[in-house]
Amino acid sequence: MIEDKISGRLDLRGVMCPINLVQIKLKMKEIENNSILEIVLDYGETVQNVPRSMKEEGHRIVEVEKLPDGCYKLLVRKGAGVWDGR
DSSP: OGGGGEEEEEEOTTOOTTHHHHHHHHHHHHSOTTOEEEEEEOOHHHHHHHHHHHHHTTOEEEEEEEOTTSOEEEEEETTOOOOOOO
């Protein structure tokens, strides 16, 4: 179960770009490669920007889930992305 493998959590509701990206990058430095970071976001634009930025950094989006309150939960695996040169 993925929930058992989460190494860190960030609740970034109310935090806009680029501040949320800075906080995510700092948290990613704290966890081991191949670990999962759970991120909760609430702004529509950040839900698009954060996954794109994580992929560009070489991480993999494991799951995106819309929560009952309208926020989104992202599970990101550190260093598990495949860079395609784009």
